Amino acid sequence: MKFFLIIVCFTLLSNFANASEIKKTTFAYWDKPDVEILYITPNAINEDTEVIFVIHGNSRNADDYLSAWIPLVQNKNVIIAAPNFDKKNFRYFFLLESAESNGSINERSDSYINKSISLFFNYFKSRFALNANTYKMFGHSAGAQFTHRYMLLSDDQRISDTVIANAGWYTFLNGEQYPYGIKDTPIEISSSHIRWFMSNKTSLLIGSIDTNLNNVNSSAGAQKQGITRVDRADNYFKSLIDISDKKEIPFRWSYKVINDVGHDYQKMTPIAASILLQDIGNID
Secondary structure (H helix, E strand, O other), X not given: OHHHHHHHHHHHHHHHHHHHOOEEEEEOOOOOOOEEEEEEOXXXXXXXXXXXXXXXXXXOOHHHHHHHHHHHOOOEXXXXXXXXXXXXXXXXXXXXXXXXXXXXXXXXXXXXXXXXHHHHHHHHHHHHOOOOOOEEEEEEOXXXXXXXXXXXXXXXXXXXXXXXXXXXXXXOXXXXXXXXXXXOOOOOOOHHHHHHHHHOOEEEEEEOOOOOOOOOOOOHHHHOOOOOHHHHHHHHHXXXXXXXXXXXXXXXXXXXXXXXXXXXXXXXXXXXXXXXXXXXXEOO
């Protein structure tokens, strides 16, 4: 009996360790600089395993972001993948390398990363023989900027659910010059894709005390969106509602102010997980 219990305990501990292990791969299957992708997997991957991409902020600490997910997915049949966009090669990753923070457009379209997550997803599908035809995304801070712009400027509509948290500023669907609005975007956006963007399930989150102005874009274009991150999130959501009403576009975004939370990915991660893991099955 004691021997049996030891075997059971050893097996459980081994499974826990496997699920907590951060793995790394270097994605080099494109004409851009290599990207290191950190990821965690369930104990046993099968054809029904799903994929969630977690996008770091401007600190480029994908490992920390991924570690925050480990205790939240122990029994879930999901791969959590966190690409690390290093500053040397992807300084303006949050703008998909299509522009700079001051609004200057990058004329080198060959450096744009608006197809990155789509290619990363294809890699995981192929490597692990997954049946999944969709994936989910969570971005915080600069990662939230990346995520909503990726939705807007990528032609990949396989994103099924998204959480955007504590973005510093946004690309509004108005007549402001890109990247503050969609006038003269370097990547064409069709009206049908805007319709998809607004009708896709998306949760916009902001911490109620994320009002510190340090490291917040203070350019004229960003200031038009509001002073603090809270102001800008509120104005962005209201602007999307207005467009939905005027153009009669189905609107499936939600907006929530998280009380007593500042600019903190560790506190936002469990909230994002509670949203994105809802319909993901447990490991048998």
